[in-house]
Amino acid sequence: MSEDIPFDRSFDLPPGKVEEIYPGVRRLLCNNPGPFTFKGTVSYIVGRDRVAVIDPGPLDEAHIKALLDTVQGETITHIFVTHTHRDHSPAAARIKAATGAPTFGEGPHRAARELHLDEAPRLDASGDQEFRPDTALADGDVVAGDGWMLEAIATPGHTANHMAFALKDSEILFSGDHVMAWSTPVVAPPDGAMSDYMASLEKLLHRPETTYLPGHGGAVRDAPRFVESYIGHRRGREQSILSRLAEGEADIPTLVQRIYIGLDPRLTRAAGLSVFAHLEDLVTRGLIVTDGPPSLGSIYRLRG
Ligand SMILES: [Zn+2]
Secondary structure (H helix, E strand, O other), rough: OOOOOOOOOOOOOOOOEEEEEEEEEEEOOOOOOOOOOOOOEEEEOOOOOOOOOOOOOOOOOHHHHHHHHHHHEEEEEEEEOOEEOOOOHHHHHHHHHHOOOEEEOOOOOOOOOOOOOOOOOHHHHEEEOOOOEEOOOOOOEEOOOOOOOEEEEEOOOOOOOOOEEEEEOOOEEEEEOOOOOOOOOOOOOOOOOOHHHHHHHHHHHHHOOEEEEEOOOOOOOHHHHHHHHHHHHHHHHHHHHHHHHHHHOOOOOHHHHOOOOOOOOOHHHHHHHHHHHHHHHHHHHOEEEEEEOOOOEEEEEOOO
């Protein structure tokens, strides 16, 4: 993978052990490591005594128990969800059942655009189709709890319903899967859209928060600079696609081979989807063409 981004893969929190990473912010790791989840999903607890949970995680009994044990003697008053992938939102229903706390999020899982005929199964595979927030948040909405305030920041791209949450009067932004220190996220149609993703990165550049707490791995420090490197990385990938197509038309496997050197074989499919996301964006912008709507099987060429 490209190292033009100053990745930080240090993250030593063992699953089930709570850690206060910032005054009034605790984190807890779920034991669901993998090529897309790094060490696992990180759930956050904001506040003291009357607290919010951000991203309760997957349907993992040990993690749900650990979350509830951590806040024993306290009250969960709010449950926030950054987005509806299965490693982030499904436990919300269980935490709500146990505590009565209402859920907050942008909305149900949905595609970033109209589906092509063969795409519905892919949308279903990673998405949590059950989640419906009790309160649907819009960009800029502020939710106030006991001693904390969270501002919802619509950050579509990784999913259409992705939200980040800024902790008011602090340097902290909970970035979900939008920006992470250990890796770039998958941006895969039809869940995700590269044009939305890039716009959501630009949006964060203008915000004051300097430390991001992501859904996987450790904190992102010097966050605006890091976001800049994320943007540069995606632009570089776009350039690689365009320069390969300048040599002649190509399909997605050919482009993946050219762009991703030394790719973890488990990530080949994801890399193909990520290239597809770029291609969709480039077609929309009129830089490249293909026959019919862009799809995973299409042949792409520069606009002549
Ligand atoms: Zn995700």
